[in-house]
Structures are given as structure tokens and as C-alpha cells.
Amino acid sequence: MAEFDIQQLVLVSDATNDAENLEHLGPTMKDVYRNNKMKPFLDQLGMFIRRKEMEIEKMCNSNYQEFVQSVDRLLKVRQGTVDLKDKIHTLNTDVQLAGKELTAKKRELVESKRIQENIATATETLKTCIHFLDLANRVNVQVEARKYYSALRIVDEIQVVHLRSVIQFEFARHMQDCVPILQHAIKDAVTTEMKEWLFSIRTSQKAMGKLAMDRMSARQQRWRDRSSKGFKLKTSHNVNSAVEAAVNEESEIDILDADQVKIDFKPLYQCLHIYDELGQRAEFRSNYAEDRRAQAKLTLSSMTSSFNLKDRNTDNFESLLQDIVGFFIVEYIILHSTTNFRTQAQLDELCDLVTGLLLRMLSEGLEKCNDPDMFLNVKLLLMIYIQTMESYSYPVSKLNDLLLTLFRTYADQLETKFSANFHKLVDEDDYTPMLVENQDEYNLLQMSFRFREERSAARQGFPRTLPFSKVVPYCCEDIKQFVTQFYRFVEGFNQEQSEMDELVKDSLDTLLIQHVHSVWLKKLESRNLSQIAQIIINLEYFQGACTDFEQMMTELRSTSDTTKISLQATGLFRETRRSAENRISELVNSKIDDILELAEYEWLPSSVQEMHSMYLQELVSFLEVVMSATLLNLPESIKTFVYYDVLEHLANMLHSIFTDPNVKHINQNFVATFNMDVSFLEKFVATFDNANVAMTFLPLRQLITLLLSENTEEYMDPQIRSQHYAQVKPEDVTRMLEKLMTAPVAAAATTQEKTKRRSWGKVLEWGGLKSSSS
Structure with missing residues (x-):
């Protein structure tokens, strides 16, 4: 086992480096000590060492000559190395001497480079500061040139881009504090220009209002000509109705394209843009609304002092209406050319305010006016004004109510005017057959009212005596004027038409009954047979004329009702004629009674x-x-x-x-x-x-x-x-x-x-x- 461990260590030592040998040596030694084989291991290790020494000796014996040669060469190399070392030492000494000078130069170079960098940094900083200050100066230049958005963009650029790079400087910190002031100055400048624009457009907006009302007047005439050819168009559709608008669309031209109108909305749009950029649109919207409100009041108040209808002159009133129309057309254009700035509700409220002031002014101006012609002129102007305002989607219900009030007053005054005329004509009539001198007079008479003559009378030359007295054609002519003026006032009304038709009929009945019929009825009390006979003839022709009046009112009435209008006066004239016949009989019989006595x-x-x-x-x-x-x-x-x-x-x-x-x-x-x-x-x-x-x-x-x-x-x-x-x-x-x-x-x-x-x-x-x- 110990031998195996030695072999293992040898194999490992051949295959690995020293560090790795140590790694493998630890476990091996640990196994030797654990198994208590230290002595066998040492014996094996000794044997292994002796064997390796023998191998080394054997190897040396076989390579000795080469080894000696190698040692000789090594010695020579050693001598060369010593020489080289001396040279290197000498060279090092020289290099050290040269390095000291170079180091000094390098230090000088580094210092110079640092100074150069500082100079460059200072130069760049100065350039930045100069550019910064130039930008700050350009703000004022742009404001003076009225390039407010450019000025605002420069302020934003200063604040967002350039201010950070120079914030360490005192002037930059001061400039940072001045940014809101600059923005406010730009806002004040653009607001001032916008207000100057509001003041300057007064003349232009009046021209615009005049043009719009002139166009509406022409539009009314076009529709009047067209609708006169079709009864349904006349009675069912008025100006600004869907049908009329469709017909008029092809001939309508944008009012801003007209040569008479020169209004540039740039100051307003520019001001709105600046306030948007400043995030203050709500403030501008509120201020603008208040300014326009005050301007509207000022326009009306300035006209109120000079508004007077006693001199029968409506020029000031017409000028005022043109000014108001122009004012609201400008508002209409602004409403439809901007977003989230003006609302229809605001414009309607402003319109109601102006309408209220206008109503009060008219009420005071017409309070003591007793001239129906003046009322008619005011109505005609108001109708053009109403239809012009209505064409721009403004509320006109209060003005229509005013027209109804004016109509009732006009009806009373017209009735008063014509009643005086009728009473005078009837009262001053000579009650003799009318004499016509020539054909021209006869033709004019036929235009006043239609009458028929016997063929024998028609063949007569001139001068010619007609059966009726002059009061008949004169009254008929006045009645035609009366009815025509009534319906001229009614023209263009969109509501209460049946009431107006009834009022016209009642007023004409009142005139005929109270100021023609009643006078003739009273004259029947006289004992002048010739006068009574002439009244009978007049009554007969007037009775026929009443039928023509009924037909005329049926044709002129503003509603589509085709029911024939019937005047009470027609029946009264018929009854009075019978009374006159009886009166003649009564007078003749009375004379007979006197003679029979x-x-x-x-x-x-x-x-x-x-x-x-x-x-x-x-x-x-x-x-x-x-x-x-x-x-x-x-x-x-x-x-x-x-x-x-x-x-x-x-x-x-x-x-x-x-x-x-x-x-x-x-x-x-x-x-x-x-x-x-x-x-x-x-x-x-x-x-x-x-x-x-x-x-x-x-x-x-x-x-x-x-x-x-x-x-x-x-x-x-x-x-x-x-x-x-x-x-x-x-x-x-x-x-x-x-x-x-x-x-x-x-x-x-x-x-x-x-x-x-x-x-x-x-x-x-x-x-x-x-x-x-x-």
C-alpha cells in the first residue's frame, strides 16, 4: 500500500506542477497517518530516492562531455553577462542623468498644459457666459420686434439649457431669478399688443358688420324674389330656414375674403399661443372675456347718449347695429378658429347682455315716438340685424319678442295715422260723382281699386263722371297702403304669424267700421237726399272693394292657411246700404206726408x-x-x-x-x-x-x-x-x-x-x- 502511494505521488508529480503536487500530497499523507504506515512509507520513499539517484547518475555518465561543453559555454556567457551588466550600469547612469532633465522638462510641460487647459476652460466659460448674456439681450430685441414666441423660446433655452452651465456665477443666479420677470414682461407685451388690436379692429369690425347686414339685405331680396314665385316657400320658409340656407349656400362668400374687410387675427392667436406656452390659458381666457364684455358695454353706452329717434333719423341706430354685428362676427370667427378658448355659451351670454342693453335703449328711444314710419324703419333694420345674428348661430328669441312688441305698437300707431286720414277723407268729401279729366287719371284710379263701368259709360270720352265720389278711391288707396305697410312689418317673422294676420284683419275692420262706416252712418241722419244717394253708391263700391281687400289679405298673409279672410266691415257696409236705402225712402215719404197734409x-x-x-x-x-x-x-x-x-x-x-x-x-x-x-x-x-x-x-x-x-x-x-x-x-x-x-x-x-x-x-x-x- 505504501508502495502504491509512492508510485501515485510520482505519477502525479510527473503530470502536474508543484502547487498541484501539494494538493495531492495532503490526502496521501493523511492516508498514511490514518493507516499508521509511516515507517513503510518512509522505507519506500528512501528506496524511491536511491533509485532516482541511480537514474540521474546513469544519465550524467552518458552525457558528461556535453555537460562539460555546456558548462564552458555557460561560463563564457557569464563573463559576457558581467560585461553587459557593466555596460547596462553605465548606460543606466547616463539614462538617470538624462531622465532627471527630462523629468524637469516634463514637469514644466505638465504645468504648461494645465495652464493651457485652464485658459481654454476660462475661454469656453467666457464664451458660454457671453452667449448666455447675448441670449438674455436677444429677449428684449425679440420683444421689441414683436416676436414674442421667439423671445419666450429664448427664455426657455436660457432656463433649461444654458443656465446650468453658468449657475456657479452670481450673474447667472441673478438671471435665474429674472426668468419669471422676463416671461411676465413677454406676457405683458403680447397682451398690450392684443388689447391694441382689440381697439384697432373697431373700425374694421363695423365695416364687417355693415357688409354682413348689406349681404343679408340682398339675401332677403333674393329670397323674396324666389319665394314670390312659390306660395309654399313664402309661407313655410323664411331667411335662415334650412331650405333658404341650402339655396343661398352657393352664392355665399366668406366675409373675410371681401376686399372691404381687413382684419388680421395674428395678435390674438399670438397672444393665445404665448399664454398657452406659459400654461396660463385660463387667465387669458378670463381676461379676454372680461375685456370683450367691457368693450360691448362701452360700445352701447357711447351710442346711447347720441341715440335719438325724435329727428326721424335711424343712421346712428343702423351704425350701432353694424358695430354689434361686426363685434359678434369677430367672436364667431375666434370661436371657430381656436380650441378651448371661447365657448358658445360665453358668446350666447355676451349676446344676451348686449341684447338686454339694446332693448333698454330702444325702449327709451321709442317711448315717445308716434311715427309708424319710424317704427317700420327700426323694424326693417332690426330684422336684418336679427337674421344676420341668427345666421351666425346667436340667440335671437328676445329680439323676436321685441319685434312682436314693436309690431303691436306699430299696429296701434298705424291705425291712429290712417284713422285720421280716413276720417278726414270721409268728412271732407263733397259727395258728388267723381270727375276724371283724362286717361292717365283714369288708369291711376283703376290702380287704386278695381271697379266696373257700364259699357255705355266706358265708351265715353274724357272728362268722364264716375258714379262714386272721390272718397272711395282715396280710401281704397290708403287701405292698400295700410295693409301693405302692415305686411311689410310682418315680413320675416318666424312666429305668431296667425296672430299677426288676425291683428291686421282686426285693425282694418276697426278702420273701416269706426272711421268710414260710422261717419257715413252718422251722415245718414241728414235730410240731404243727394248726399245719402251718393253714400249708397259709395257703400256699394266700398262693399265690392272690401272683397278685394279680403282677397289681398288672403294672398299677403304670412301663414299657409288658405281660408278666405272675411271682414266684418263688409257685412256692415251691406247693412248700412240697406239703412241708407230705407233712409231715402223715409225722407221721401216724409216729404210726401208734408205735401199730403x-x-x-x-x-x-x-x-x-x-x-x-x-x-x-x-x-x-x-x-x-x-x-x-x-x-x-x-x-x-x-x-x-x-x-x-x-x-x-x-x-x-x-x-x-x-x-x-x-x-x-x-x-x-x-x-x-x-x-x-x-x-x-x-x-x-x-x-x-x-x-x-x-x-x-x-x-x-x-x-x-x-x-x-x-x-x-x-x-x-x-x-x-x-x-x-x-x-x-x-x-x-x-x-x-x-x-x-x-x-x-x-x-x-x-x-x-x-x-x-x-x-x-x-x-x-x-x-x-x-x-x-x-
């Missing part, structure tokens, strides 16, 4: 008069004048009515005289005389060539004929009675026969007279007469 009859004359009574001549003369002159221009239907009514009244009055119950006795001579008077009147009535009018005297004629008949008993024959005496009342027959029977009889009565009296007695005793009377 002159009638004096002898109830028991001894003979028959040779001619009719004289009062009848006066009566007929009066009726001839009335019929041929006073009532000449009346329509045939009215003349027939008046003739019939008057002659019926005359017949009734004569019948009353003839059958007067207070007269107890009459004779045949009275009946014959009265028959002569009635015959005279019948001849006069026959000149009218009207069967209906001639029938008015029939009851009286049949009664007289019966009393003068040679055979009164024929009355008892039903057939004869129905043919010849149908209009005779039995009680009149009884009364008149009793008067004849009780009259004194002459002593020399003829046989014929006695026969008549017997015939009268039979009729009186006839039961049919008594039963009819009862």
Missing part, C-alpha cells in the same frame, strides 16, 4: 172736379226731381226698391185719406174726384215702365173701381171678385158703402142713382161681406 177734399161735393188736385202736381214734381236727378246714379235695383217703397207709401197714405174713418159720409162726386187724382198718379207711375211699381196703387184702384161700378153686386160673385177686386179688403168695402149709403140723397135723384143705392144695400146685406169682415 196740404190735401183738402170736399166729402160731399155737388159736382166732380174738372182736373186733379193741385197738391198732386207739387207731389209729382217732387217725385220727378227725386227720381230723375237725385236717385239717377243709383243702381236699378236700389231705384226700384226706393220707387216701390215710396209709391207704396203714397198709395197707402191716399188710401188712408180715402177711407178715413173720421169721415162719416161721402158721395159719388167725391169718389169720382178722388178717382181723377189716382188716375193722375197712375199715369205718373206708368212712366217708370215697371210692373211691380205700378202694382202699388192696385188696392186703391180696385176699391175706387168697385165704388164707381154700375153693378156693385158683381162683387158678390166669387169669380169676378177674385179677378177684379182681389186686393180690396172687405172692411174697406163695408166702410165706404156705409158712407155712401148714409150720405144725404138729393130730392131729384135719378133712377140710376137709386139703382146704385139698392145695389150697395144688397152688398152690405150680403153675408159673405159680413163674414169676410169679421
